[in-house]
Amino acid sequence: MPLSRSLSMTSLSGVLPAWEEDELPVEDLLLFEVAWEVTNKVGGIYTVIQSKAKITVDEWGENFYMMGPYFEHNFKTQVEGCDPPNPAIRKAMDALIHNGCQVHFGRWLIEGSPYVILFDIGSAAWNLDRWKGDLWQTCNIGLPYHDREANDSLILGSLIAWFFKELTDNLGDKPNVIGHFHEWQAGPGLILSRSRKIPMATVFTTHATLLGRYLCAGNVDFYNNLDKFDIDKEAGDRQIYHRYCLERAAVHCAHVFTTVSQITAVEAKHMLHRKPDVVTPNGLNVKKFSAMHEFQNLHSTSKARIQEFVRGHFYGHLDFNLDKTLFFFIAGRYEFSNKGADIFLESLSRLNYLLRVHRNDMTVVVFLIMPAKTNNFNVESLKGQAVRKQLWDTAHAVKEKFGKRLYDALLKGQIPDMNTILDRDDFTIMKRAIYATQRHSLPPVTTHNVLDDSTDPILSNVRRIGLFNSRNDRVKIIFHPEFLSSTSPLLPMDYEDFVRGCNLGVFPSYYEPWGYTPGECSVMGIPSVTTNLSGFGCFMEEHVSDPAAYGIYIVDRRFRSPEESCNQLTQFMFTFCQQSRRQRIIQRNRTERLSDLLDWRYLGRVCFCCCNTEWLFDKMDNRTCSTEGFRYPRPYSVPPSPSASIHSTPHHSDVEEDDDEPYDEDEEAERDRLNIKAPFVLGTVPEGKKKHKGPTHIAISTSNYKTGVSERFSPLKTCILEFTDVLIVSMISVNYQ
Secondary structure, three states, X not given: OOOOOOHXXXXXXXXXXXXXXXXXXXXXXXXXXXXXXXXXXXXXXXXXXXXXHHHHHHHHHHHEEEEEXXXXXXXXXXXXXXXXXXXXXXXXXXXXXXXXXXXXXXXEOOOOOOEEEEEOOHHHHHHHHHHHHHHHHHHOOOOOOOOHHHHHHHHHHHHHHHHHHHHHHHHOOOOEEEEEEEOHHHHHHHHHHHHOOOOOEEEEEEOOOHHHHHHHHOOOOOOOOOOOOOHHHHHHHOOOHHHHHHHHHHHHHOOEEEEOOHHHHXXXXXXXXOOOOEXXXXXXXXXXXXXXXXXXXXXXXXXXHHHHHHHHHOOOOOOOOXXXXXXXXXXXXXXXXXXXXXHHHHHHHHHHHHHHHOOOOOEEEEEEEOOOOEEEEOHHHHHHHHHHHHHHHHHHXXXXXXXHHHHHHHHOOOOOOOOOOOOHHHHHHHHHHHHHOOOOOOOOOEOEEEOOOOOOHHHHHHHHHOOOOOOOOOEEEEEEOOOOEOOOOOOEOOHHHHHHHOOEEEOOOOOEOOOHHHHHHHHOOOOEEXXXXXXXXXXXXXXXXXXXXXXXXXXXXXOOOHHHHHHHHHHHHHHHHHOOHHHHHHHHHHHHHHHHHHEHHHHHHHOEOOOOOOHHHHHHHXXXXXXXXXXXXXXOOOOOOHHHOOOOOOOOOOOOOOOOOOOOHHHHHHXXXXXXXXXXXXXXXXXXXXXXXXXXXXXXXXXXXXXXXXXXXXXXXEEEEEEOOEEEEEEEEOOOO
């Protein structure tokens, strides 16, 4: 079934090559995607599998299934229970259920409505000791009793391997089975399936190496010492050796190993001792607007809601002009060093100094959205929103009286006396409202009561740099230690609406295998700061000639010292503060145009794919798939020198200069679209090989297939057709020759 084009692809004036008409033999295939975060939101992998579900369902239909752990609350709120359409899957589920293990089936209520098979870990926990013994006998990996996450992963993996065994026994030769496993939690299922010689193709995707995340959190010079680490010792010192063994075993057992970025591919080569076969960047479901001004209107609407929150939070100290206020934010897991919160806070201190020295009336309000342990909302924060609401009600009540008296006077043909149109009671009410806004303390730095606030990394660094929201500070800080929700009594906004209302997202991560947060900003037309140690930053450096002109500021954290990186980040933010309002609008238009690069449907054509069917069989020759990518050019309206468009000293955002850069949105957008070439020109084909038309294939080893004998040409020849991050794995029956 040919893939239909998305709105974003039709917006490219037809310059992209047409999809190949060759249909995938999906009727002979069953694709299973296994992840701990299926219907279970924990981190970024949830976004990956959720966002690409629709494109996979469109291609595979009822032959695509997702597998993960069963949690009662998630099942009741996110899944619509139903019966499996495939009798073989029903029989495999019944086999587990008849042995006391609960398995649930339904449709996940997200875009695309994929089928999900969820395994109840608790119902099978009585098998844990036996399965631990099986794992030890199979690969000499032992799991400690106190590591509940590893034990749960083993139970889930054992149930999945059991399910695949029953399924393949019921299916026979066709349809063939493919398993795509994400991260180490799904690793036991892959390991056990391969050790039991279940006839299926396997793909393993790592979104971040386990040990890499731990090492970076320990403030080590990770990327400059990749080849110097004693891997086993480092894993043992951090008491994660058994998890590391599961991850590494899954990587080496998989037929095809993939990762999400080139920077993570380098890391995996050293940490896991296997070079990824394919690099598959993560994408998003991009919804394009019919008119360019629509997303700008959404920015204005969301920004007004954030301004209302700021009015309440800073009541009594609202001595800055909200029309000359910029909103910056950082969001993600609370990994203080990995996410770059340390360098961000230090840069904010320096930015505050620069804005004060230049006597600029621009104010920056910074939100830090990172979940931490709290026990309740901050009383001062709740009081601030209550005071704001009371002032709003008072103003509306006085306005109603004023309007009625003015209306009556005009009906009588009189010009009202402005000194008598409001009586003494009205002035008394307004004075009481003004007195209610007085406060003797500074606005709070955090919106919640943080547990162990004396040792909290963010609050400790706020005390060190001395940003306490005083009147003299041009940079204000608000630490929101919870993910945003539209039901919050403080800041009732969803994350997407909040991002649209901000001016700049800052994500100076030291360890970020991909980085969805800056990608989400780009899709919504919000400029962002990222680094050359994140997959997203490397991707943009490769495909955009001048990322900063498109609102993607890339901090060098790989080849510069922390001090130099901090100064660079400070300069990026200071330069952004110098822009006029018109320049920021132009930049948002450019940023939004990059969303085509991040569309799942488009990334299906931009993927880094191997160029020859037999290439993977000849990995001993160390041949790599050379690719030549396209690059967005420098925007047409940007002058050759930054000094021509950005002033050397700050100026008001509402001042428009006569010599502003020339800009025609439609003309520039069309130039950018015409510069999008065919995503990649595949490298040279080895001599004696023929080029393949249509989708690129990757052959995989069929070692231990049914007979356990390694055969270069098996009766079942397994081919991987890589489309976006989901690897469409095809097992094509061919005759032995």
